[in-house]
Amino acid sequence: MSVIRIKRLVQAVILVAVAVYTTLLLYQTVSASGYVQQSQRSPTVGSPAAREPRLRTATTTPAATATATATAPATAPPAALDHLFLSVKTTRSYHKWRLPVLLQTWFQLARNQTWFFTDSVDVEFQEKTNGHMVNTNCSSSHNRKALCCKMSVEFDMFLESGKKWFCHVDDDNYVNVPRLLKLLGQFNPQEDWYLGKPSIRSPLEIILRDNPKRKVSFWFATGGAGFCLSRALALKMMPVASVGKFISIGEKIRLPDDVTMGFIIEHLLRKPLTVIDQFHSHLEPMKFLHQDTFHDQITFSYSRYSKDEMNVVKIDGFDKRIDPTRFLSLHCFLFPNSNFCSR
Ligand SMILES: *[C@@H]1O[C@H](CO)[C@@H](O)[C@H](O)[C@H]1NC(C)=O
Ligand SMILES: *[C@@H]1O[C@H](CO)[C@@H](O)[C@H](O)[C@H]1NC(C)=O
Numbered sequence: 001m002s003v004i005r006i007k008r009l010v011q012a013v014i015l016v017a018v019a020v021y022t023t024l025l026l027y028q029t030v031s032a033s034g035y036v037q038q039s040q041r042s043p044t045v046g047s048p049a050a051r052e053p054r055l056r057t058a059t060t061t062p063a064a065t066a067t068a069t070a071t072a073p074a075t076a077p078p079a080a081l082d083h084l085f086l087s088v089k090t091t092r093s094y095h096k097w098r099l100p101v102l103l104q105t106w107f108q109l110a111r112n113q114t115w116f117f118t119d120s121v122d123v124e125f126q127e128k129t130n131g132h133m134v135n136t137n138c139s140s141s142h143n144r145k146a147l148c149c150k151m152s153v154e155f156d157m158f159l160e161s162g163k164k165w166f167c168h169v170d171d172d173n174y175v176n177v178p179r180l181l182k183l184l185g186q187f188n189p190q191e192d193w194y195l196g197k198p199s200i201r202s203p204l205e206i207i208l209r210d211n212p213k214r215k216v217s218f219w220f221a222t223g224g225a226g227f228c229l230s231r232a233l234a235l236k237m238m239p240v241a242s243v244g245k246f247i248s249i250g251e252k253i254r255l256p257d258d259v260t261m262g263f264i265i266e267h268l269l270r271k272p273l274t275v276i277d278q279f280h281s282h283l284e285p286m287k288f289l290h291q292d293t294f295h296d297q298i299t300f301s302y303s304r305y306s307k308d309e310m311n312v313v314k315i316d317g318f319d320k321r322i323d324p325t326r327f328l329s330l331h332c333f334l335f336p337n338s339n340f341c342s343r
Contacts (some may be wrong), residue, residue: 076185076186077185078178078181078182078184078185079164079165079181079182079184079185079189080181081110081112081113081177081181082112082113082163083163083164083165083184083189084110084113084163084164084165084167084180084181084184085113085115085157085158085161085163085165085166085167086110086113086114086115086167086168086169086175087114087115087116087117087154087157087158087166087167087168087169088102088114088115088116088117088168088169088170088171088173089117089147089150089151089154089168089169089170089171089223090116090117090118090170090171091118091119091140091142091171092118092119092120092122092140093140094171095118095122095124095125098171098172099116099125099128099129099171101323101325101327101328102171102174102327103128103129104328104331104340105174105327105328105330105331105338106174106175106176106177106331107129108338109177109178109335110175110177111130111132113163114129114132115132115133115134115154115157116129116132116133116134116171117134117136117150117153117154118133118134118135118136119135119136119137119138119139119140119146119150120135120140121135134153134157136149136150136153138150138153144250144251144254144255144256144257145247145250145251147250147256147257148246148247148249148250148251148256148257148260149247150257151168151223151246151257151258151260151261152241152244152245152246152247154166154168155234155237155241155242155246156242156243158229158234159234159235159238159242163231164189164230164231165184165189165228165229165230165231166228166229166231166234167180167184167226167227167228167229168223168226168227168228169226169299170223170224170226170281170301172224172282172301172302172303172325173224173225173226173281173299173300173301174299174300174301174325174327174330174331175226175298175299176294176295176297176298176299176300176334179278179295179296179297179298180228180298180299183195183228183276183278183298184228187230188230189230189231189232190230190231190232191230191232192230192232192233192236192269192271193228193229193230193232193233193274194221194227194228194229194230194233194265194266194271194272194273194274195221195227195228195229195273195274195276196220196221196222196225196226196227196228196273196274196275196276196279197221197222197225197227197275197276197277197279197280197281198219198220198221198222198273198275199222199224199225199281199283199284203217203218203219204217204218204219204220204259204262205217206253206255206263208252208253209252216263216267218262218263218266218267219262219266219272219273220258220259220261220262220263220266220273221258221261221262221273221279222258222279222281222283223256223257223258223261223281224258224281224282224283224301225279225280225281225283225284225299225301226279226281226298226299227258227261227279229265233265233269233271236269236271237264237265237269240264240268240269241264246260246264249263249264276298278296278297278298278299279298279299280297280298280299280300280301281299281301282301282302282303282311284301285311286300286301286302286311286312286313286314287311287312287313287314289313289314291314291315291333294313294315294330294333294334295334300313300327300330302325302326302327310324310325312324312325312326313326313330314326315329315330315333316329317329317330317332317333318332328340
């Protein structure tokens with residue numbers, strides 16, 4: 001080997017070493033500044049209002065999209081029905097009015113996975129649901145404590161079930177079961193996921209009694225639209241929320257069950273809500289949902305505006321007297337082969 005060749009070789013080696021070193025330095029600087037920014041935002045170091053709550057929007061925020069696509073591409077197969085624990089919150093006086101239409105429609109698509117959480121023993125509906133009515137022994141009043149009590153029992157039963165996903169809905173929700181499974185298939189239940197839809201435009205701000213100087217702000221998914229938690233997240237919540245601790249937290253912050261859920265996940269555990277626009281509560285006007293998007297919606301709802309005006313999905317089908325909630329007509333639109341749909 002000539003001297004010139006050796007010299008060139010040494011030069012090349014030095015060049016590579018310098019490049020590697022520079023890259024490492026750059027990398028270190030970036031992570032360090034990231035760390036500083038984070039600790040500045042942390043409540044103990046920064047000013048009280050400094051922390052901006054994070055909100056993942058499944059469709060628009062680049063970071064969230066990256067997370068979602070990294071775990072599963074949009075073409076991911078749907079989650080298996082049997083990985084789902086689906087709880088429906090109801091109460092004694094609504095069994096007769098609200099449950100029959102659910103039992104006739106979407107419940108048929110998830111009979112083994114759906115459980116009704118109520119506040120009494122009801123032999124008739126115990127039979128109609130194949131023993132899927134759960135008497136929570138919670139009060140039947142619609143107050144905060146009773147609501148948190150039911151959510152607490154739902155959460156504990158999910159943990160016991162060993163299922164991968166916990167989804168909660170209300171007894172005025174229609175669940176598009178295959179679409180829900182498609183959604184869950186896009187996320188990894190071994191990662192922390194809180195999927196749902198807020199009904200307010202900005203995070204909720206509250207002041208805690210034990211620290212009145214500091215505002216706490218967080219997002220929460222509206223319970224009446226439905227929301228889902230991955231098993232990994234539920235396991236992390238266990239120390240603060242299982243075996244009735246959920247009720248104590250609700251009492252402490254004096255807010256309803258769905259808000260308490262958001263407080264635990266976003267504030268105590270610092271895990272962001274991922275917004276899923278296809279969940280719908282009765283707080284939204286149902287008539288603005290277009291029929292050509294029904295297959296893509298995950299939940300629907302209804303409510304009564306006044307004596308003769310209902311907030312319901314706009315769809316032709318059964319007569320309003322037979323189908324006041326429009327859930328029968330909706331079900332036949334989505335699943336025309338169902339037994340009661342004339343074709
Ligand atoms: C529901 O569960 C029962 C009892 O475990 C089982 O026999 C039945 O096949 C299940 N049905 C469906 C549709 O999975
Ligand atoms: C409600 O009370 C009954 C009777 O004491 C009991 O058998 C049942 O397990 C209780 N339900 C729950 C969810 O704790």
